[in-house]
Amino acid sequence: MRVISKSGEYGLRALLHMASNQENEGFFNIREMSEELDISFHFLTKILQVLTQKGILQSYRGPNGGVGFLKSPEEITLSELVRALEGDDFFDKCLLGLPGCGERQPCPMHAYWMGIRNNLKSEFETTSLADLGKNTRLQHLRLIA
Amino acid sequence: MRVISKSGEYGLRALLHMASNQENEGFFNIREMSEELDISFHFLTKILQVLTQKGILQSYRGPNGGVGFLKSPEEITLSELVRALEGDDFFDKCLLGLPGCGERQPCPMHAYWMGIRNNLKSEFETTSLADLGKNTRLQHLRLIA
DNA sequence: AATATTTAAGAGTATTTTGTCTTTTATAAA
């Protein structure tokens, strides 16, 4: 049950890293981040590119360039991040994946799943990137091979 | 957020179909099922093979052969089905996918996610295949193109 | 202006998942 895709995970790890080191620097060098987080540089670049395109990050090319937040991590919700990283329909899917989800003819899991889903949704909407990083230690973000 | 993989979904749809037509026949012809459920015959065969290997179904080759339940749908839990179809670690994954999930250094989502996960787990353990089929209509299982 | 640095963009490769096709094995019936 991989709720978040690999690229989504990488994106979150990078953002979490940025949020927890925000006091030090304004722009983050992607190469450095990729090394510290043990994520392929080019792959991470791609992922951060979409976050830039979606208006969550800003980027700067050239010497001392990098990516930085447009809003503060306190104002970025986990909800908008997974929507950006996993697609806008992230919270619309069925648990079992059965097609034609129906309020009309729901299976016995339907009400239960809708409950969990709405719960998840509101939890994600009220959790900020800053919240997420609060108790997170760096070793948690790195691969513990 | 595809919680259940495509092949897992196909497996569930087939089992649901069998459970809701159980009174009629003992063994189900895979070809017929694949046509009724609009699932590739060979792909479905593969999926049902693993269910047979895992001891959830029994199969019979030759004329009038097919697959049938070993236990009654009332005795088959959704939990054992997703474990068979999606892997035994289905209920062990992290929400965000971050590696090295830690009770020691949990992120703020950890306790929340553990709650949902255990909830899901016990719900899946107490929901039988028969339960699942109760309000399910056939058109729900078919593709509503 | 020339050069170095760094992200953007896009092509290309690898792996996994999904789906197809062919051959083999088991069973029933003629």
Place this chain on the structure above:
DNA sequence: TTTATAAAAGACAAAATACTCTTAAATATT
């Protein structure tokens, strides 16, 4: 015992996802 039927098994193909490499564009420094 021969033939037909249906699942098992395995090779193969397509699509999606994950990852790599090359080139282009932007910016800073000299």
